[in-house]
Amino acid sequence: MADPLLEFFTVMDGQGGVVVKDPPKFDLDLYLQNYRGRTRFDRLYLIGRSSVPLCVDALKTAISEAKRGRDPQRYREVVECLRIAAPHDPESIYDQTWLENTEVSNRNETHRLTLELKGYKNNLIKESVRMGNEDLGKHLESIGDLNGAAEAYSKMRPDVSTPKHIVDVGKHLVRVSLQRREWGMVAAHMNKMGGNQSPEDEKLLQPYIKVVQGISYLGQERFLDAALSFLAADAAVPSASYNDVASQNDVAVYGGLLALASMDRKDLQTKVLDNSSFRQFLELEPHIRRAVTQFVNGRYSACIATLESYRPDYLLDIYLQRHIAKIYSEIRSKCIVQYLIPFSCVTLDTMNAAFGSLEKPIEEELVSMIRAGTLQARINTIDKLVTAVSVNPRQKLQASALETGQSYEKQAIDRLRRMALAAADLELKGQRKMTPHGMNVTSELMYDDSALE
Amino acid sequence: MDHCASVLLAFPEAKEITDNDVYHKAARQHVQKVERLIKENAATFGGLAAQLLEHVNPSINSISYLALLQTLLLRDKVPQTNQPLLSAITTFLMTFDPRQIRYVGAALSNLLALIGEGDLFPASVAVDLLATALLRIDPTGSMLTSHHISLVNLAYQTDNIEPIIPVIEKSIVFYPGMKGSSDSRHLCDMQLPPPAYITPETGLTAKLNSSSVLQYDLLCGLCFIARSSWQQAFDALERVISYPTKDGICSNIMAKAHSKWVLVGLLLTGKTPTVPTLAWQGPQKAYGTLGKPYTSIGTAFEQETAETLNAEFDTLGQQFWAEEGNLGLMRLVLAHYQRWKIVGLRDVYTKISLAQIRTLTQSAETGVPLATEAEVLELVLGMIRDGMLNGVVEQPEGQPAYLTFLSPTEELSEAEFGAKMLQTAQRIKNLEPVVKATNERLGTSREYLRYLVRDSKNKDKDVGRDPGFGGFDHSIEDEDLMSGVLGP
Numbered sequence: 001m002a003d004p005l006l007e008f009f010t011v012m013d014g015q016g017g018v019v020v021k022d023p024p025k026f027d028l029d030l031y032l033q034n035y036r037g038r039t040r041f042d043r044l045y046l047i048g049r050s051s052v053p054l055c056v057d058a059l060k061t062a063i064s065e066a067k068r069g070r071d072p073q074r075y076r077e078v079v080e081c082l083r084i085a086a087p088h089d090p091e092s093i094y095d096q097t098w099l100e101n102t103e104v105s106n107r108n109e110t111h112r113l114t115l116e117l118k119g120y121k122n123n124l125i126k127e128s129v130r131m132g133n134e135d136l137g138k139h140l141e142s143i144g145d146l147n148g149a150a151e152a153y154s155k156m157r158p159d160v161s162t163p164k165h166i167v168d169v170g171k172h173l174v175r176v177s178l179q180r181r182e183w184g185m186v187a188a189h190m191n192k193m194g195g196n197q198s199p200e201d202e203k204l205l206q207p208y209i210k211v212v213q214g215i216s217y218l219g220q221e222r223f224l225d226a227a228l229s230f231l232a233a234d235a236a237v238p239s240a241s242y243n244d245v246a247s248q249n250d251v252a253v254y255g256g257l258l259a260l261a262s263m264d265r266k267d268l269q270t271k272v273l274d275n276s277s278f279r280q281f282l283e284l285e286p287h288i289r290r291a292v293t294q295f296v297n298g299r300y301s302a303c304i305a306t307l308e309s310y311r312p313d314y315l316l317d318i319y320l321q322r323h324i325a326k327i328y329s330e331i332r333s334k335c336i337v338q339y340l341i342p343f344s345c346v347t348l349d350t351m352n353a354a355f356g357s358l359e360k361p362i363e364e365e366l367v368s369m370i371r372a373g374t375l376q377a378r379i380n381t382i383d384k385l386v387t388a389v390s391v392n393p394r395q396k397l398q399a400s401a402l403e404t405g406q407s408y409e410k411q412a413i414d415r416l417r418r419m420a421l422a423a424a425d426l427e428l429k430g431q432r433k434m435t436p437h438g439m440n441v442t443s444e445l446m447y448d449d450s451a452l453e
Numbered sequence: 454m455d456h457c458a459s460v461l462l463a464f465p466e467a468k469e470i471t472d473n474d475v476y477h478k479a480a481r482q483h484v485q486k487v488e489r490l491i492k493e494n495a496a497t498f499g500g501l502a503a504q505l506l507e508h509v510n511p512s513i514n515s516i517s518y519l520a521l522l523q524t525l526l527l528r529d530k531v532p533q534t535n536q537p538l539l540s541a542i543t544t545f546l547m548t549f550d551p552r553q554i555r556y557v558g559a560a561l562s563n564l565l566a567l568i569g570e571g572d573l574f575p576a577s578v579a580v581d582l583l584a585t586a587l588l589r590i591d592p593t594g595s596m597l598t599s600h601h602i603s604l605v606n607l608a609y610q611t612d613n614i615e616p617i618i619p620v621i622e623k624s625i626v627f628y629p630g631m632k633g634s635s636d637s638r639h640l641c642d643m644q645l646p647p648p649a650y651i652t653p654e655t656g657l658t659a660k661l662n663s664s665s666v667l668q669y670d671l672l673c674g675l676c677f678i679a680r681s682s683w684q685q686a687f688d689a690l691e692r693v694i695s696y697p698t699k700d701g702i703c704s705n706i707m708a709k710a711h712s713k714w715v716l717v718g719l720l721l722t723g724k725t726p727t728v729p730t731l732a733w734q735g736p737q738k739a740y741g742t743l744g745k746p747y748t749s750i751g752t753a754f755e756q757e758t759a760e761t762l763n764a765e766f767d768t769l770g771q772q773f774w775a776e777e778g779n780l781g782l783m784r785l786v787l788a789h790y791q792r793w794k795i796v797g798l799r800d801v802y803t804k805i806s807l808a809q810i811r812t813l814t815q816s817a818e819t820g821v822p823l824a825t826e827a828e829v830l831e832l833v834l835g836m837i838r839d840g841m842l843n844g845v846v847e848q849p850e851g852q853p854a855y856l857t858f859l860s861p862t863e864e865l866s867e868a869e870f871g872a873k874m875l876q877t878a879q880r881i882k883n884l885e886p887v888v889k890a891t892n893e894r895l896g897t898s899r900e901y902l903r904y905l906v907r908d909s910k911n912k913d914k915d916v917g918r919d920p921g922f923g924g925f926d927h928s929i930e931d932e933d934l935m936s937g938v939l940g941p
Contacts (some may be wrong), residue, residue, distance in 0.1 A: 164645075217633040312746035370801045382804040382855045398870050405877035410688075412884055414731065416891055417625040420648075421666070421697055422892065428663045428707075 005055060010086040012049050022312040024055040028061065034239070034247035038141070038179065039318070041065045045078055047316050048085075054316075055085045063091050071144035072102050106143045112379050113139055117263060130159035137172060138388055167193055167205060174212055178245060183219035186212060207233040208242040211251055215319050218254065223327065224262035229273055230255030235280035252281035253314065256288035257307075260332040265338065269296050270284045301354045302336035309333065336366070340377060340433070342389060348384040457510055461517035462489050465553070477639035480516070487520045506541055512548035519545065519560050526567070531575055542573070546586045553846055554590070555640045559656030561590075562600070569603040578610035580604065582902045584617045590657060594623030595887060596647035598658035600666050605672040614676045619671045622685070626887050627651075628666065629658045633898040646890035667693055667706040674713065678782065683721040690714035694732055696741070701735025709778070711740045714781045715747040723793035725751030746773075750786065754817075759790055763820035790817035792836055799844075799858045806855040807833070807846070830854065841914045 009019050028047070032040055041062055049060035059082045066075040076099075078144060082092040117132035137152035153172040161168050170193035177185040190213055193205075210233040217226035217417045230251055246254070259272050272278060272292050282289040287306055294303035307328065314320045320327075336355060348363060356362035366386065369375040376389045421427060464483035470476040491498050496522050502524045511518040522542060525604075529535050542564070555563050565586060568579050583604045588594060590634040601620065608617045627648040636649035670692045677686035693710035711728075716727030725748065728737055746769055753762035766774075766787060775778040794814040798805060805813075809828045815822050833856055836842040848854040865873070895901055 081934055083491055160594060368803055378803040379801060380804040381802060381809060383804060385803075395865075398865050401870075402873055402877065405874065405881065409877065409881050409884070412881065412888075413624045413626060416884070416887055417624070418697055418731075419690070419891055419895065420626055420628050420631055423631040423633065423898070424630070424661075425630065426661065426663045428667070428696060428702060428704055430700040430702040 004087055005052065005085055008055070008081070011084065018050050018315055020051045020312045020315045021053075024051065024313040024316055025310065026313055028054060029271065032061070034249065035243055037244035037245055038069070041069065041071075041074060041078075042179070043318050045074075045081075047322070048078070048081060049108055050321070051157070051316050056082070056089070059085060060089070060091055064075050067095070067098060070102055070106055070142050072099050072106070073144045075099065109139055110136075110143075121160060126159040130156050131164065133159070134168070134172070139252075141172075141176060146176050146180055150180075163198075164201070167201075171208070175244065178212070178215065181219065184417070185217045186216035186219075190216070203234070204237055204241060206249075207235075207237045208245075210234075211242050211246050214251075214254060214258075215246065218258065218319055218323060220321065221326070223258045223330070227258035227262050228271075229256060231259060231275060231278050233278070233281070235277050248281055249284045250317070250319075252285040253287055254280075254320065256282065256285065257314070257320070257327055257331075259291060259302075260307075261327045261334070265296050268292055291342075295331075295335070295338075298338070300339050302354070304332060304335055317346075318440055333365075333369050336362075336369065337375055340375070340386065343388065344390070345385055345387045348379070348386060351386060457490060457494065457498065457505060460486055461509055461515060461521070464514070464516065473642050476552075476641045478639060480553065483516055484556050487517055489677065491520060491524060499524055502528075506537075506551055511541070511545040512550060515545070515550040515553040516557050519549070519554065519557055521566065523560055526564075532765070532845070539574065542568075543578075543582060546582045546589075549586075549589065550642065551589050551592075552641050555650050555655060555657070556656060557656075558651075565600050566603070569600065569607060571607055571611070576607060577613045577616075580608045580611070580613040581616040583607075584620045587620055591647045591651060593886075594649060595625060596619060596627040596629075596651050596658075596662065597625045597666065598629065598651055599661060600658065601725060602661070602669045602672075605676065606668075609672050611678075612679075614679055617894055618675065618680075621676060621689075623867050625669075626891075628661060629653055631894065633894045636866060646886065648890065648894075663696075664704065664706065666709075667704060670696075671706055671710050674710065674717075678713070678717065680713060683717055687714065687717045687721050689724070690717060691729060695729050696733075696736075698733045698735055699735070701738070703736035703739035706826050707736055708739060708743045711736075711744050712747045712777060712779060713782060715744060715751055719751060719754050719786050720782075720789050722753060723789075723796065750783075754786065754790060754793075757794075759815035759817040759820050762787065762790055762817045766817075771870045784818075787817040791815065791823075791832065792841060795833065795836065796842055799842075802858065804855055804857045806853050808853055808927050810856065826854070848876070 013019050032044065035043065044062035044065055046057050047054055048062055049055075050059065059078055062078045063075070064083065066078055071154060076094075079092060079094055082089060086092055111133070112137045117129070117136055120128040122130045122196060133152050133156045137149045137156070140146075140152055141149035150173065152168060153176065154393045156165075156169045158171075160169060170189050174186055174193075177189060178184075190209060192210065214226045214229035214233075214448070217223075217229060233251055233255070235248070256272065259268060262331040263271065272282075273289070273296065282292075287310060291303045291306040294300070294306060311324065311328070314324050317324075332355070335445045336351075339351075339354060351366070355365075363379065363381075366375065366377070370377060378387050379385075380387060380391060463486070464479055466477075470479065494501075502521045506518070506521050506525070507517045509521060522538075523547060525535075525541075526532055526894050529538065532538055543846065546568075547566075549561075557827075565583060567573055568583055571579055573579065574582065587600055587604065592600075605621060608614055627646070629648075629652060636645060638645055638649070640650050650685070653660050670689050674683055674686045674689035674693065677683075679690055690710045690713055694707055694714055696707060698704075714726065716827065717883060718724070728740060732740075746765075750762065750765050753765045756762070766783060771780060774783045791814050793811060798810065798813065807826045807829045810833070811822050811826055823832070828844065833842065833844075833846055837844060837846070842858075843860075844856055844858045846854055846856050886928075
């Protein structure tokens with residue numbers, strides 16, 4: 001059993017995937033209960049391909065999930081994976097009859113819906129056309145034709161008649177864009193959704209909008225914007241309104257982690273810990289709250305340790321996976337910077353004890369942080385000290401005053417010189433002649449624009 | 454002979470002429486008289502000239518002295534062997550009266566050109582003489598003349614750069630042939646700005662074209678490079694690459710200057726310089742294309758390891774750099790790479806052992822770290838000596854040696870700072886006459902006056918315009934009237 005698994009993950013690693021060896025802290029079934037819709041399969045499939053301990057379980061659940069749906073392509077992909085990871089498992093053999101049946105029924109259904117839609121169009125009944133497009137879109141989405149689905153959904157737009165319809169169109173399109181990982185499109189569709197609704201509906205929709213917005217910002221690596229979006233989500237609305245995208249636990253994790261990566265201590269206190277609405281989310285993920293509290297209280301190494309213990313969990317998250325390394329390293333450098341603030345001088349040994357490990361001494365990390373400009377400090381490798389750089393405002397002022405004077409002088413001379421050159425008619429001029437081919441040729445000078453291209 | 458001497462010595466009179474009007478007339482008359490004298494006594498004058506030379510004081514009777522020199526030079530087939538004549542020329546150029554010679558500009562120019570050819574004197578003497586003479590003609594040194602160009606050329610070709618430094622250090626802000634430089638004041642007025650008396654008409658300079666101006670700045674740059682004055686070289690080359698151009702063209706000299714400018718910038722700051730915003734669009738494009746090997750050298754220079762730089766140098770090969778005329782500079786760039794990396798360590802460390810320096814930095818000449826710590830020590834000590842690095846190497850007993858970076862610049866005391874600011878202010882103040890001259894020149898130029906006239910006419914129109922229907926009609930003619938009329 002071990003060998004095929006090893007082989008499978010070697011392949012995954014070769015494809016640039018993330019491989020997580022440590023077992024995560026969550027339970028697969030409980031985790032899955034939080035979601036509905038196609039995201040369930042996507043998540044299972046990702047876990048199956050990334051987590052060594054959960055691989056076979058997740059892939060098998062994914063197979064049954066796929067079989068419950070109507071998307072043959074997904075089924076094929078996941079069975080293919082299982083065949084490498086666990087060749088002897090009975091489920092690793094294609095269910096040919098299911099495949100054929102599904103494909104035939106899919107084709108028939110597509111045909112039927114297209115015909116119906118044509119009929120509606122001929123009758124010129126707007127509402128029917130809209131519903132026909134919606135049905136077709138839903139069908140195409142469920143069989144995995146995301147391009148076709150997006151097209152059908154956007155064709156709904158001309159026939160909308162109520163604010164709710166607009167929201168529906170938006171939600172459909174957002175969902176498809178999320179699956180296709182087109183973050184820019186997500187934001188564009190979100191923008192078209194807002195406004196002209198009754199306040200109650202608006203309120204119901206608020207967390208959905210905030211969560212999706214946050215995810216799209218996260219996809220574009222705009223961590224602060226993403227964090228602010230998640231933090232603004234309303235916890236009072238049941239998660240059913242957005243659990244085809246993310247669960248309440250996810251909101252807590254995304255919001256907390258991104259806030260840690262992008263905010264300072266004061267903002268963390270006011271915007272995260274004192275945020276009564278977000279507190280309800282945080283209660284679902286107490287360790288995130290613990291990490292934020294530890295950071296705010298200045299217990300940086302504890303904060304990092306807490307986060308590190310959950311790293312496997314986050315690496316198995318469909319939206320976080322790609323960004324977790326960056327988010328963690330940003331949190332870490334923030335911890336180091338914050339740690340150094342109250343001191344003018346710290347020994348490298350203390351730093352090592354707080355942040356470093358045996359195999360990875362802190363010094364290299366400090367060097368790269370100083371070079372990148374995130375840390376204002378200098379290292380003394382002889383006495384093993386890290387000293388903070390103090391800025392001398394007086395000296396700065398003096399230097400800048402002198403420099404201003406000098407640059408003024410230089411500019412003045414330069415301008416006078418240019419005026420004189422212009423007056424003496426000494427500008428460099430091309431003596432252009434047109435050749436029969438329409439090329440510009442300068443006689444005395446060596447080349448001109450046309451010669452350069 | 455006595456008659457000749459009396460004519461020659463007649464000007465200037467014993468008592469000083471303070472009035473410019475009188476001086477102007479007397480000087481012009483004297484020039485004519487001397488010319489006539491030489492013409493009328495053409496047969497005998499040549500023989501007398503050598504004798505007369507002894508009676509005429511070059512610093513007082515400069516016009517007469519120059520005329521004598523000219524006659525002698527014309528007569529002598531091989532003047533380079535005529536020792537008394539050569540020494541007379543030397544004395545004259547070191548002591549002539551700058552006010553008088555404005556009236557005999559052409560003759561002086563001829564003499565300078567003759568020396569500039571380099572046959573009369575050995576190059577080192579010629580360069581020195583020319584530099585002194587040019588600064589005597591125009592002590593501000595702010596005007597470029599045709600002599601400047603031949604002087605710099607001669608100095609650079611013969612490697613006599615030291616004497617011309619005072620000349621090429623001056624910022625040039627005037628050029629021959631500027632429109633509107635004519636001045637109603639007399640030539641002898643010592644308040645005249647240089648462009649008013651150094652003109653092709655007075656003969657003190659010839660007309661210049663753009664490529665000689667470019668060449669002058671490029672040669673200045675090369676001279677400074679030869680002296681390792683990187684800042685000045687950088688400035689001079691920057692003048693070339695930001696030279697005003699029309700029609701989006703770029704000359705060969707500018708492209709050549711750009712390549713050197715990038716390399717000098719690397720030596721000066723350790724970073725690739727950015728093309729000044731004042732540079733024209735066309736040349737900027739050309740630099741992007743033609744300067745590619747140099748910009749990639751620049752990018753490689755900024756990297757943490759020397760490998761890329763070394764590879765960049767080797768792939769193009771020594772021959773390429775030699776053909777470009779930049780092999781010497783490139784070698785310096787390679788040599789300076791490690792130095793700049795060590796200077797860069799200052800931003801990270803306060804104290805660092807030499808062993809660590811050895812592993813952290815590499816020599817771009819070989820692409821690998823230095824072989825021994827002793828070499829590192831030598832390099833670091835050299836940098837401290839050159840003033841490139843502000844630090845000390847310490848070697849405690851029984852422990853490895855280390856380098857301590859001292860804090861960059863100590864805070865200046867109020868007095869020091871004040872003095873420095875005063876200096877800067879003074880330098881800016883020194884520009885005042887130039888600004889004034891430029892302002893006068895531009896203020897009286899034809900284009901500006903035409904503009905003023907048009908402007909005042911327009912103003913009159915505005916005032917006189919009928920505020921009634923005509924004005925209304927005028928103000929709405931750009932609007933789309935149809936939209937309001939035909940809209941829903």
